Amino acid sequence: MDIDAVRTFVAAADAGQFQEAAAELAVTQQAVSKRIAALERELGVRLFTRTPRGAELTIDGQAFLPHARELLRVAERAVASVRPGSRPLRVDVLASRGAAAGLMRGFHRAHPEIDLDVVMLLGIETAVASLRSGTIDATFRAVPAPGIPLPDDLESVRVLDEPLQLLTGPAHALANARSVTVAQLAGHRIWMPGIVPGTEWAAYYDDLVAEFGLTIEATGPNFGSDALLDTVADTPALATFMGEHTRLVWPVDHGLRRIPVTDPVPVYPHSLVWHRDNPHPALATLRAHLAATAPAPGAPGTWTPPWSAPRRTSP
Structure with a gap:
């Protein structure tokens, strides 16, 4: 049904x-007559009777009027539900304990007036499709992943280089080190069952292994971070990588150590990605916040894979 006619x-x-x-709607009287006539044809009834004083509702017109008012109220609510700024800003952070989630918590503390909807999607291809369909407003990813270039309608900017740390149990050979160099990790088994083939983080660790001759094992089912921490704590032969900003809690008797990795410092490059035509006003606020609070990427003495050089835009 034509809402303008209603x-x-x-x-x-x-x-x-x-x-x-016609004067109220800023159209001609002829346009009003045509719209009413079209509505009457669609409904199959007469809605008005012409009188010397103007136009009076017929019995059918009187019956239709309250429903017509409700149709207009529903249409207004429908428009308001997608009006820029009227819905929460929806952002993909990949994992609830990761660095991107921490960035969004900082944004929420700085801008508590902005409604947020935080989601977690697996893989950059899923995130890109969601950005292009409008399902999400932004995502944090390492881009452009090898073989998965960003479409031209998406923009990105690097917002955080997160240093990797080695996580070991108390009986591991490197457990008492204050820091370890990348070269010292050669020959040690680094277990990371959360690596999913085809993802951007899989590409990152593939390049890390190739560059420094490390041994990263992604074997076995991924039962989550708690099971990973239990295994690392109990197995002297295994260690794992964790981002410096990853939030983890473990029992005191685990005795786990988080050890900085140096010479160079491997950093995971987090970028914010969004659709260039997204009109949500909170998206611009998020970009400005990250630009003001995040340190510049690519610090001396750090390592990132050569493909992690996203397009950069002004906030």
């Missing part, structure tokens, strides 16, 4: 004259 009908019913309805 709106015209309600205006004419309230005014009692087509001429006054």
